[in-house]
Amino acid sequence: MHELIATEDDQDFDRDSKALSWSNPRQRAWIEVEPAAISENVRKLKTILREECLFLAVVKADGYGHGAQTVAQAALSGGADKLGVATLQEGIELRKKGLQCPILVLGNLFDQEELYACLYWNLIPTLSSIREVYICDAHADVKKKKFPVQIKVDTGMSRLGCNIEDLLTLVDLVDKSDYLELEGVYSHLALADNQFQYDIGSETYKQKKRFDSLLGSIRKKYKNCCFHLANSAGTFLGHDFHYDMVRVGLALYGYNPFPTPSKFQSLDLKPALSVKAKITLIREVPSGTGVSYGHKFQAHRLTRLAVVGIGYADGVSSLLSGKISGLCQGKLLPQVGSITMDMLMLDVTDHPDIEVGSVVTMLGREGDRFLTPLEWCNLSGSIPWEVLCGFKNRLPRLVV
Numbered sequence: 001m002h003e004l005i006a007t008e009d010d011q012d013f014d015r016d017s018k019a020l021s022w023s024n025p026r027q028r029a030w031i032e033v034e035p036a037a038i039s040e041n042v043r044k045l046k047t048i049l050r051e052e053c054l055f056l057a058v059v060k061a062d063g064y065g066h067g068a069q070t071v072a073q074a075a076l077s078g079g080a081d082k083l084g085v086a087t088l089q090e091g092i093e094l095r096k097k098g099l100q101c102p103i104l105v106l107g108n109l110f111d112q113e114e115l116y117a118c119l120y121w122n123l124i125p126t127l128s129s130i131r132e133v134y135i136c137d138a139h140a141d142v143k144k145k146k147f148p149v150q151i152k153v154d155t156g157m158s159r160l161g162c163n164i165e166d167l168l169t170l171v172d173l174v175d176k177s178d179y180l181e182l183e184g185v186y187s188h189l190a191l192a193d194n195q196f197q198y199d200i201g202s203e204t205y206k207q208k209k210r211f212d213s214l215l216g217s218i219r220k221k222y223k224n225c226c227f228h229l230a231n232s233a234g235t236f237l238g239h240d241f242h243y244d245m246v247r248v249g250l251a252l253y254g255y256n257p258f259p260t261p262s263k264f265q266s267l268d269l270k271p272a273l274s275v276k277a278k279i280t281l282i283r284e285v286p287s288g289t290g291v292s293y294g295h296k297f298q299a300h301r302l303t304r305l306a307v308v309g310i311g312y313a314d315g316v317s318s319l320l321s322g323k324i325s326g327l328c329q330g331k332l333l334p335q336v337g338s339i340t341m342d343m344l345m346l347d348v349t350d351h352p353d354i355e356v357g358s359v360v361t362m363l364g365r366e367g368d369r370f371l372t373p374l375e376w377c378n379l380s381g382s383i384p385w386e387v388l389c390g391f392k393n394r395l396p397r398l399v400v
């Protein structure tokens with residue numbers, strides 16, 4: 001008797017200590033990322049560049065939802081020369097994780113302290129105004145240290161950048177500064193992913209012409225200044241658009257920036273991300289039962305419903321409700337009813353072998369089948385960039 005009680009205490013202790021240290025990234029929903037696919041994509045993309053052209057891997061928005069550090073390391077090992085981030089915070093985080101390569105901050109920093117921090121962390125700011133050049137110059141003067149900066153010029157995006165007629169003024173200011181170094185001059189395309197941009201008369205070519213008209217005089221004076229214009233779509237428009245560097249985001253992650261297969265297909269880039277979740281409950285409901293908020297789905301037969309632990313708070317938009325499917329054990333399972341904040345339902349009536357704990361692939365590869373975020377875009381009216389960076393931190397990122 002005494003012995004039995006002792007054993008129960010032991011078991012209890014064991015259970016408690018397991019509960020105390022409980023952790024399982026695959027508990028309900030997660031993202032798997034294949035860094036090897038990212039490295040390979042960089043290698044393949046570089047085959048369409050001229051030998052001297054540099055490759056800047058855009059890892060903003062937590063590496064388009066893949067995890068910035070993972071993507072940064074994979075891209076660099078695939079041959080990327082530089083990284084691009086959107087915010088100061090993103091740049092500092094990569095530095096803190098030990099990344100030493102050149103990092104360009106693509107977003108705008110306007111505050112004196114932000115710009116100082118940017119220079120302190122050896123991040124390259126993008127300057128769009130005289131005011132920003134003055135702030136950097138004053139700081140560099142105090143520190144008596146060389147600081148590389150890049151200047152952005154607006155050729156048609158109407159977002160960041162100085163006006164075309166002001167570019168030379170900004171360049172001169174940097175030139176007069178004892179410590180600032182003009183590392184690059186760049187601009188950004190507004191319509192490159194439009195399928196008609198291959199036409200010489202397109203807005204994209206007009207942007208290119210405006211950019212070209214500025215380079216000549218600057219090039220003569222600044223032999224080492226890096227000129228760049230192309231995002232992923234621009235990179236596929238050919239050597240004319242590459243200049244000294246390309247800034248590749250979406251294609252790095254394996255997706256086509258164009259609405260049609262286009263020149264993208266021949267490179268055979270590989271998506272690196274899968275979104276997976278587990279079935280947490282299976283129930284049967286009789287014919288005529290309404291399912292989920294608003295009862296937008298009505299069971300028209302005795303229906304076996306699988307409740308999956310992923311929802312719009314994880315990044316599966318409610319606009320996809322009733323339109324998508326999950327992949328499980330090679331079967332395509334229709335999602336039914338409204339997608340809720342933390343869960344969604346699949347109809348598994350025809351698949352009695354699917355059970356609680358089964359893993360469902362919502363996006364990415366399972367066996368020889370593949371679910372792409374491009375399909376989600378067609379269904380919800382979104383764009384692939386937004387689908388990818390819509391995945392929230394609640395989903396652990398697992399490197400596979």
Ligand SMILES: *Cc1c(COP(=O)(O)O)cnc(C)c1O
Binds near residue numbers: 230231232257
């Ligand atoms: C985000 C961004 C890119 C990358 O765009 P993709 O279409 O994803 O390749 C390039 N340049 C700038 C300035 C950006 O902000």
